[in-house]
Amino acid sequence: MYLSSLTFTLLAMPVLLLLFCCIPQKGKPVFLLLAGMLLTCWNGPAGILIPAVFVCFNYGIGLLLGKLSEKRRLCLAVLLAAVTTQAAALTIIRQNRQDAAFIPIGIAITTLLGIGYLIGIYRKKYPPERNFLHLALYLTFFPVMFAGPLLSYQEFSRQLKESRPNIRCLGDGLGLFVRGLAEKVMLADTLGYVFRELRQTDPAGISMLTAWLTVMSFSMYLYFELLGYADMARGLSRCFGLELPKNFGQPFFSSSVTQFMENWNITHILWFQTNFRHLLFGRAKHRWVKYASLVLMWMLIGLWYKPSVQFLLWGMLIGLILAAELNFFKHIPDRNYAVGLVYTAISLQFSWVLFFADNMTQVLHFWRAMVGFGSGLIDKYGVYFLTSYIVLLLVCFYIATDLFRNITERISTTAVGRKIASYMPLIDSVLLIFCLACMLYTDAPAELWLQL
Amino acid sequence: MHRQYHYRTLLMLLIVYLAVMCNTTLRGFPKPTVQTVLDGSWAQHTEQFLGENLGFHDSLFRLKTQMDLFIGERIIQNVYITDDMLLEKLPAEQDETVVDSAAVLNDFYQKYRIPSYFVLVPSASEIYESSLPANTVKEEQETLIRQIYANVQTGIRCVDACNVLSSVKDEYIFYRTDSRWTSYGAYCVYQSAIRKMGLTAVPYNRYVISHMSTEFRGNLYEKTLYDGVQADVLDCYTYESGAQIVSVTAHYADGTTEDRGTALYDMSLLQSGNMYEFYLGKPCAMLEIQTNLENDKKLLVYKDDFADCMIPFLLQHYSRICVVDLEQSMEISERLADPTEFTQVLFLAGMENWSEIWQKKRMTQ
Structure with missing residues (x-):
């Protein structure tokens, strides 16, 4: 169900908000998760399967990464395998768009959030989440499934714990x-x-x-x-x-263009900065490596928008302009x-x-x-x-x-x-x-x- | 923002929401079944239902139309809004495919070899091209119709409705709020068609014309709910000393029939939402009309709703007329009326429907 549909604004949202206000604080995350699942699979219950697999996968790998945290090399290998699997799965899913009933809303966002979550564990920013429901809520949080904004897991779980929704x-x-x-x-x-x-x-x-x-x-x-x-x-x-x-x-x-892109899809680009560019090239000193990594990152962003040659070229074009601006x-x-x-x-x-x-x-x-x-x-x-x-x-x-x-x-x-x-x-x-x-x-x- | 504003926002939004929802009738709300929920069609139906039954639907719709007009758009829901009338904008077509549509007629003619006549009526936007909003681009229907005519076999005779209608464009030949022609428009084309069919038209002054309604607002009004154009007049032409109807029978696609007595016009429909149906009664797959004329002339008409105003004129020449809806597939229409029983066949459609029907027929083939 789209946020801009009559069904959502007139029927689903009022019911959702009313129930949310009535439910005690402790049950709110579970309620949000269930409501989100219902809304995601509104246009076809099959749509719930793919996100469910993604959530379970990330939950399991997260715990595994936590266990292996002392063995850095093994940990890295697991992380790389998990990231590649998810990116490949996303590409395959998006190539088969015609089976619309099986393609849930926001699977691309779920993938980004999942990968970000795993990288965060690898970098020891936070321990793996043991509460399955909290992670599931984070990865399938209904409002952001359309066009973001993305939130880091750390920030999300902090807000979830501290949130005290009121009439204000x-x-x-x-x-x-x-x-x-x-x-x-x-x-x-x-x-x-x-x-x-x-x-x-x-x-x-x-x-x-x-x-x-x-x-x-x-x-x-x-x-x-x-x-x-x-x-x-x-x-x-x-x-x-x-x-x-x-x-x-x-x-x-x-x-x-730099100024433009600083104000464009801010949280998505920030995600690519932290989880790709800084992670891989953060320590690089040579300026040509910096430029190359910038171009590479924008090519990835292009591919994330849509896996096609044109979008790759778009990313490369923007990356080159940004690199040129940085230098000249x-x-x-x-x-x-x-x-x-x-x-x-x-x-x-x-x-x-x-x-x-x-x-x-x-x-x-x-x-x-x-x-x-x-x-x-x-x-x-x-x-x-x-x-x-x-x-x-x-x-x-x-x-x-x-x-x-x-x-x-x-x-x-x-x-x-x-x-x-x-x-x-x-x-x-x-x-x-x-x-x-x-x-x-x-x-x-x-x-x-x-x-x- | 000051604290109290949150309460105010909440209150104001709630008032708007409740006002709209209290006026929404939930009667007829789509019922979910396992099947429809699983394939997602229930979700689509609920969205559609809400769109159609929302409280203050018409006022909200008018608001949207006014918003579009305000920013400077003159084409709303594919309708050109002009000072005097609403004109339908036809979808951009791939010319070649529509030109191919002549093949359907050619096949029919090859099969039955009955004298056939073909009338393709241009839409009002073609006739009133000069009153379209400035700089709009529309496709050349006249050229398109000529191309289709050129592809039709010589045995099928075509009637140039474009020329006929253009020559009387200052008369009331198209409804102001509907995409179809008026009875007078139909009469003008009837005159030239019946001549091609080897008969003499009944002179205009023999008819008694009565205004059945002066409050008719047609399908283009329904699409835009734009009130700035004057409502239309529905005319009824009667020829007292002419042929009289003996029986009218409606055949439906599911095989049922309905005896409609001796009246072609259905006066009760003038009070309904769809006044235009008054001409031939409720739509059906085939309408069979017998008249008291004692000749062996029998006419088979394949038509869309453009023909509704034309049939009353044709009645004066035939002992039996069968009117088959073009939307039906060829098999059903052949089952309903066997073309070999007729002496003449008339294909009559408006350009906007013709391209649509043709596309559908091609898909089923």
């Missing part, structure tokens, strides 16, 4: 959930519609304007879709008394802000093509059209969507930049800001009405993160 968490969390829902169904879905409509043009005969509009609407669509799900997850977790970190900043309008253009953004902005925007928009194009020929067609060598500069199709959606695109662009944050922060300390804050509950409930209106359109296509 509930009100605050629900407000955040509704705002996340609005980002998803009001912005992302509309942008997704624009993107899909624009995508119907044959890439071989696409004009410069249409190509740019397609890429821009896609990048906004991707951002708001992932942001919306992450915010819904944070809101829901807050209702349960868990405080998750932000998964996205406001990356658009960055003056370097370190000071350019400071000196020339405008140049930085334009260079970042253009290079990223070019990279997104790799995300949505069907094959490399299409990618080349798109790139050619974007630099003006496609079929003409403008066409009717592009003009229609430009005139119809330019306002929405600009509004989204504005929300996705930190210009907005600066203004809201500045206002929030003034009397006007406090007045606005007092109307926040009203704004949230109006947003809920708007969200329900948007959710009525039943022909919503498959979620973007599912296609990734």
Whole structure:
């Protein structure tokens, strides 16, 4: 069941929250685990099997690693075997997407969390979890199964022990959930519609304007879709008394790709930093090793998004740009802000093509059209969507930049800001009405993160 | 945030939630069975059920339409919103596949060798191209229809509805809130079709026209719930001194039949949600109509719901008319009505349905 479905928001969530409030503190983790299992396998009970195997596997290997902790070499061998097995299993599962009933929601996240948990034990950050239920809850925690944010096991178990959910968490969390829902169904879905409509043009005969509009609407669509799900997850977790970190900043309008990526899928990238780059190359001093490890890490991130050559290339491209920024253009953004902005925007928009194009020929067609060598500069199709959606695109662009944050922060300390804050509950409930209106359109296509 | 705001947020959201849920009728909520729960179809049905039965459904739907219009979109749920009327946007087609659809007719003609006629009606968005929102791109239906006609065998005679309708585009030939044509639109095409079929059309002034309803809001309105367009008029054409109906029998796909007396129009449906069904009554696989004309002319019509307004005009020329729904598979329709019993066959469909029906037929083959 998706967080943005009517069934979840109107039926499942109220029941879930009501029961959660009634159940004594001790039973809450078990309740969350059971509820999560029910929701995961809502669209097909077979979906529960794969996560169950993953949980048992990680539980067993975790205990084994704990036992072997003094024999470092053996320990490393077990860890490597376990990581490879899970990565391979994930790849195989994702290749067989057509058996949708057997592919549970968020299996990619479960895998990441599982591998991170094992690496943590190996690095002696925490002892292996003996309570099976707690580990199962961590690996299949329902809200984060869509688009994160990821939490380290240490942090999760600490919060689980200390959490005392109260009415304050509930009100605050629900407000955040509704705002996340609005980002998803009001912005992302509309942008997704624009993107899909624009995508119907044959890439071989696409004009410069249409190509740019397609890429821009896609990048906004991707951002708001992932942001919306992450915010819904944070809101829901807050209702349960868990405080998750932000998964996205406001990356658009960055003056370097590094700055952009620091605000993009924050917890996922942090996971790859700690569990891959620092683990393997943390002690490397040579700067070329650093750059190589950076490129390698981004290739892995690309593959994690989707195991395909295009995503590998995307990762490599981003990795190379980041490495180049680290070495050559370190000071350019400071000196020339405008140049930085334009260079970042253009290079990223070019990279997104790799995300949505069907094959490399299409990618080349798109790139050619974007630099003006496609079929003409403008066409009717592009003009229609430009005139119809330019306002929405600009509004989204504005929300996705930190210009907005600066203004809201500045206002929030003034009397006007406090007045606005007092109307926040009203704004949230109006947003809920708007969200329900948007959710009525039943022909919503498959979620973007599912296609990734 | 100040502490009391959390209570306020909770309270406000709860009010919205309860207001919506109290107005949601849970009657007809999908019942779970082991089978449907296991294959996930129950989950889909509940989602769909909630979407259709949510409290304040229509108001929320209008809100969404207004939101889209506000940001500048003029195409909502594949409907062009213009000042005077709603126009359907046809899905982008792969031209070659639809052009192939002529093969179905050719096969039929090869098999029975009965004089056949083919009318493909363009959608209103083709006729009223000039009033579409600026810069929209739509496919050339007229060219497509010509291509399909060109692929049809010479024995089958095609009627150029595009030209006929374009020449009377200033008249009320398409409903403002529905994708189908009005009785007058059907009459114009009937005139030119019946001439091809070797008969003389009944002059327009012989008909008595009565307005059955001035509150008709059709399928495009249902899709968008956009109120900015004036409601439509449902007309009923009667020809007192012409042929009269002797019997109307409806045959359903499951083999049952229903005697509908001597009335073609079903007045009771004017009070229902689907006023358009008034023309031929409740949909069925085949409608068999006998008239008091004493000639040996018998007509077999394969049609979609575009033809509903046309049948009353055709009645004046035939002693027996069988109207078979194009959606039925060829086997069922042959079982219902044996084409060899008829003297003429008419294929009549709107462009939007034709491509859809054709796709479905291809899939079953």
